[in-house]
Amino acid sequence: MAIATMGVTVLDCPDPRRLAEFYAAVLDWEVTAGPFGDGEDWIELNGPHGRQLAFQRSEGHRPPQWPGTEHGQQFHLDLDVPRDEMDAAEKRVIALGARLLQDDDGGKRDWRVYADPAGHPFCLCAA
Structure with a gap:
């Protein structure tokens, strides 16, 4: 028996709305404010079959470097x-x-x- 089920995947970023709108356009998913915050610090995308992707504000966000390892991609x-x-x-x-x-x-x-x-x-x- 599973201990848990997979929920939303969350990406840290400096501007959640901008990144949510980027992925909404790429995936043709719906942007929602989500259950947390005012819709500016946390934004969600809802896709088919219950799939979700969320974006949360991270002050001082340092983007990963690909393929470098100093600031590795993490995922x-x-x-x-x-x-x-x-x-x-x-x-x-x-x-x-x-x-x-x-x-x-x-x-x-x-x-x-x-x-x-x-x-x-x-x-x-x-x-």
């Missing part, structure tokens, strides 16, 4: 994209504020690594 999100839509998806996430960290080496790998607007690494993975 990252893998986001699936149909293989034939990878280029279009890349253009859209960059327009939303993402930054390319590592390409797919001319299609030799099934993923590309980006930093979100707060510096957290995430991958667009060919599905």
